[in-house]
Amino acid sequence: MDNTAESVWSNCLAFIKDNIQPQAYKTWFEPIQAVKLSGNALSIQVPSKFFYEWLEEHYVKILKVSLTKELGEDAKLVYVIKMENTYGNKQPFTEKIPSANRTAVKSQDVDVPFNNKSPELKNPFVIPGIRNVKIESQLNPSYTFENFLEGDSNRLARNAGIAVANKPGGTSFNPLLIFGGVGLGKTHLAHAIGVDIKDKYPEKTVLYISAEKFTQQYIDSVKKNNRNDFIHFYQIIDVLIIDDVQFLSGKTGTQDVFFHIFNHLHQNGKQVVLTSDKAPVDMQDIEQRLLSRFKWGLSAELQTPDFETRVSILKNKLYRDGVEMPEDIIEYVAKHIKTNVRELEGAIISLIAQSSFNRKEITINLAKDIVEKFVKNTKREVSIDYIQKVVSDYFQMDVSTLQSKTRKRHIVQARQLAMFFAKKYTKASLASIGSQIGQRDHATVLHACKTVDNLSSTDKQFRKYVEDLAKKLSL
Incomplete structure (x- = not known):
């Protein structure tokens, strides 16, 4: 032959x-x-x-x-x-x-066998769980549609998610962008879509990844000169789920590579699911060409659940955990924790734990103690406006003075401190912080943060400013 x-x-x-x-x-x-x-x-x-x-x-x-x-x-x-x-x-x-x-x-x-590879020769995408012949989806199987209770606050997003799971890439909901505040179930719903798709279409490659991890992988691929491999890897995914896409804000290189990946997937009938804490119209420092693509499909908001939905969520949680609780206590917790499903479930878990560990009966008084402590200890994200007010009051000046163009040393330092704490305590991008604190650019904010770090280590008085303000802002 x-x-x-x-x-x-x-x-x-x-x-x-x-x-x-x-x-x-x-x-x-x-x-x-x-x-x-x-x-x-x-x-x-x-x-x-x-x-x-x-x-x-x-x-x-x-x-x-x-x-x-x-x-x-x-x-x-x-x-x-x-x-x-x-x-x-x-x-x-x-x-x-x-x-x-x-x-x-x-x-x-x-x-x-090729056993002697150095670490840099391994998978440049560093996606945990990629092994054998399959790409692990990184999905959490406990997040399902069954335990994502429907209410007026989430009906559109949930039903759109079910439609996408039934026919990935085959509906007009591509991309599906789920947005809403902290703890309202964006990540849960994103996982539920992926889990359902894997059940219905086991041959499809589904990947869930946070925008933060995606960005880090991209940076690593550039360092190792593997950018094309990085793009090729993401272009073979059938269903790409990216959580917290607002994290791409201000990251032009990552936005550019995601733009090309998105286009390829969309043109080839692949499904893209995104989550964000903001609607596309409110996203800052995201390129217009990317924002326009976010709007191609459906943007569905998760809103704060109403009282009836909060009660249903708690009852479902208790049922799944095999725990019984008096109706008046369930209603008390639902009435006093209003804005966040994660906090709602956390409070009920704390209540069950306290009752079990201390062998106490679950009473309204115990519920009051738990809810009071839980709400008090829940860390809130301070706003940039609040930070500017605290810093201005501390230095006995108006916010307008802090934001002004003056180069007087004590005002410049106050402004730099406001920028430093805005970066530390908020999720806003450098460009967004700069625009809100006196119409500065991102380079000014970066310089301010470096200056505060340097002065804190060399100037005793300045270090006291930082310590005092940190205490005021962390209360």
Whole structure:
């Protein structure tokens, strides 16, 4: 038989296809091209260095078996890595990589495991749980539609989520942007959509990730010169769920790469689900082209639940935990914790714990004590306006003076302190802080934060300012 590189590789692929999942085959084997056959050594071209490393880590055994069937026990595999240089010249150059280690040999048997990789050669996306042939979804299976109770405050968002889960990428709700305040169930609903999709469509690749982690992965990929691999990885996802997308605010590089990933997914009928603490119209320091895409689908708000919904949430929580509680106590907790579902459930858990640990009967008085402590100890996020007022009062000046253009030293320092605490105590971007404290830019805020850090370590009086203000703001 007259073997060619193409025929040998085609037979290998047929064997591999029968032995791994379809999604894994499509992702990791369809892009490979047979280059040449020299004796018992087959050369295959892979799209990137990361691709080669992934094959070595996850598919070395099946490659060995398939190649041995075709070329015998002495079969060898040579990888040819297609590279793009940074000057835009698309002509590839090739590099022979031994399949077991980095010694100066042309190739080695594929059955020698590649165990000596340095940490920087591992998956550049650092997504915990990626192993074997599947991408782990990072979903929490306890977050389901069943335990996300419907009420007037969340009906639109919940029903849109169910529609998306029934037909991912096939509804007009793409992207689906779920927005609302802290503790109202955005993350729960996002996970519930993903969990339901995985149940209905197990072959689909679903990935949940926070915008913060996405940003860190992007930064790492740039440092390691793996940006194209980073983009390629996200473009193979069928359902991408990004939590707290407002975290991309002010991060132009991450916004740019997300823009390209979003376009690719959307054009290919993939589903994108986003959560945010703000509606698109209220997002600051997000590029207009990205905001316009957020508005392509549906923006659904989660509002503060009404009293009846809060009672239902508590009853459902107690039922799931197998705990009984008098109706008047449930209603008391629901009446006094109004703005946050997370706090609501936290209070009921604390009430059950106190009763169990101290062997006390659950009474209205015990409920009052728990709710009072819980509300008092719940950390609130102070506003930039409040920070400016506290700092201005401390230095005995008006807020308008603090925001003014004057370069008088004591006013400049007050302004810098306000910027420092705004960065410390709020989630606002540097640009947003600057615009609210005297129409400054993000570079001014960054400089202010560095100045406060430096002066705190060298100037005793200034350090006292910082300590005093920190106490006032943390009350």
